Amino acid sequence: MGDPSNGSALSFFSDKSAKIFVAGHRGLVGSAIVRKLRHLGFTNLVLRTHLELDLTRQNDVESFFATEKPRFVILAAAKVGGIHANNTYPADFISINLQIQTNVIDSSYRHGVSKLLFLGSSCIYPKFAPQPIPEDALLTGPLEPTNEWYAVAKIAGIKMCQAYRIQYNWDAISGMPTNLYGPNDNFHPENSHVLPALMRRFHEAKVKGAKEVVVWGTGSPLREFLHVDDLADAVVFMMESYSGLGHMNVGSGKEVSIKELAELVKDVVGFEGKLVWDTSKPDGTPRKLMDSSKLAALGWTPKISLRDGLVDTYKWYLQHVEQ
Template sequence: MEQDAKIFVAGHRGMVGSALVRRLEQAGYFNLLTRTSQELDLRNQADVADFFAAEQPEYVLLAAARVGGILANNTYRADFLYDNLMIQSNVLAQSHQHRVKKLLFLGSSCIYPRLAAQPIKESALLSGPLEPTNEPYAIAKIAGLKLCEAYRTQYGHRFISAMPTNLYGPGDNYDLANSHVLPAMLRKFHEAREEGHANVEIWGTGEPCREFLHVDDLADACLHLMLHYDDGQPVNIGTGRDISIRDLAELIREITGYTGAIRFDTSKPDGVPRKLLDVSRLRDLGWEYSIGLREGIEAVYREAFVTV
């Protein structure tokens, strides 16, 4: 990408989008196009068409999405499916109409089958049933990935797709009703310490394993793909390492300084038993993560909860 190229970062206020903006600016890209959801509703076909016609972006990083944890995904099933289908379809269609030079679509590791062989290779896509609690979101993301493939096949567009693992970092969502497991735990343990609670309740058995990637590492990987990858096959982005929810809870208890007990509510769902990505394709492209899990969690905890 040329340093002065017009680059549209869709979803720039979200955790992922803001990390992409930081990374692009660090790399010397200065002509970034951004719009808040109040300025541009990506679900509105006409508004997106007007934006592309007026601004003529040359490159697109599609990080805009409706996201959330198990509770939000399972509660707002229609909203997650509709909103994400509309956002990505409108942006991809206008990127096609205006022949952007290259587009990166960000999917999610939840697109893979619930019981996919571990670690999960990109080829596992559509090889089995999805996790029921986040199926609508996953279906939307699969549709976006396949639309990228179709535009590439039919029209020759340089649309690429990346599948990030579970993310955390600056700008994360700490709302207990809608957040993912790691930020939810940080808030729970912090508040339990501050308020002197005897125990912290964690959903499920604690046995499932999850992989976590700092969002700044994701942004670096995305830039690497924009500069060095041009193929229709999706690429997993992760660390290649996972941790059980039980061990994650213990780690966060240490980081927050909480001394009470941890109680697992086994009446609540666990979600997928294990979700570890095979990142060998990304390693072969010359990229690996650099921010360790303890280091990353300590940094976001200081930023989000510790006042100096």
């Protein structure tokens, strides 16, 4: 067995015709990765919608890999949602995610994929982790209860990549993004994350001339936001430049309170009424700023400010979601 921290020396950028399976290509993250890969000149992307290939079905995933034999896999398919969805559908969040990632990681290995990147989330860390959160805070304390089922699945994904690297010297890496936003986000009123939920609510209130908008929780939790185009840039960067055993944090390094975020979204959307806080809704984890210095030391930094990213996302929302 070789050194599990080395993995493959194959360059991702050297062959733009290499077959790449981007799982979850219609989602927020997958669609940004596809945009980035196409922009870089990659020509051989293999893509399947959920309807065409349900990744929870082991036999179908197995046949897909046996037929398509991709060289690279970027796993951005998952059951995803905000605090309410995570808290309401714990069985879906743990079982669907465990199934998708187990099927895709194992079939990728067995069908000769050269390198796979698995995406987790900053919710893998303990609720009261040191801030900013270093990668080695993983499994040092209890999880935030509103998303522990999803977090346990994501931790299992990291460990599965590590186990396959250790046992088979296979190049599977994991990236842990912070809270993301951008084009193709989920703008569902209840099941989405805070940023798209507020953008929609403020927009609808502005259109209707409402006097106030309800925002969940106390407004005091702190969150770190990253535009999904920055994440896609980090993903291709890691595909080229990182082949290690440890998972890698991917954040903007900047945090805002939910109250500050709400004021910013309100301003970008142009809603002029007031905010009302519904404290019967959960705050979730009080703070989760990640320490992304490991990735920065390899040479990657984010480029899009929160305000610029919000303006860009609101333009997209007006063109694509608003009726």
